[in-house]
Amino acid sequence: MNASLWRHGAVALALALAPAALAAQATPVSGTLTLQQAMEAARRNNPDFLQTANDVRAAHANVRQARMDLLPTANASTSFGYTAVKSREDGLAELRGKVPAVA
Numbered sequence: 001m002n003a004s005l006w007r008h009g010a011v012a013l014a015l016a017l018a019p020a021a022l023a024a025q026a027t028p029v030s031g032t033l034t035l036q037q038a039m040e041a042a043r044r045n046n047p048d049f050l051q052t053a054n055d056v057r058a059a060h061a062n063v064r065q066a067r068m069d070l071l072p073t074a075n076a077s078t079s080f081g082y083t084a085v086k087s088r089e090d091g092l093a094e095l096r097g098k099v100p101a102v103a
Contacts, residue, residue, distance in 0.1 A: 033041070043049050
């Protein structure tokens with residue numbers, strides 16, 4: 001009997017407070033958030049969400065890099081060289097001094 005009385009009292013209390021709770025929910029209070037604002041706040045403050053967003057950005061960067069590797073590349077280079085040319089006589093005289101004469 002005591003348990004039954006307890007349940008009835010709890011139900012009566014809930015019914016008595018229900019209109020006040022519903023009225024409080026129905027009237028907007030300054031300082032309440034819209035669903036969009038609450039979602040934005042959760043995104044800014046949730047470490048798991050921030051980590052996932054960072055991973056998504058890194059994946060997009062990897063895709064862009066992979067696409068860049070498929071594009072053609074262009075390379076250019078320049079060089080300059082100089083060789084002093086000896087006269088034929090200088091070259092023959094040098095060879096005669098180093099190479100033994102053939103009889």
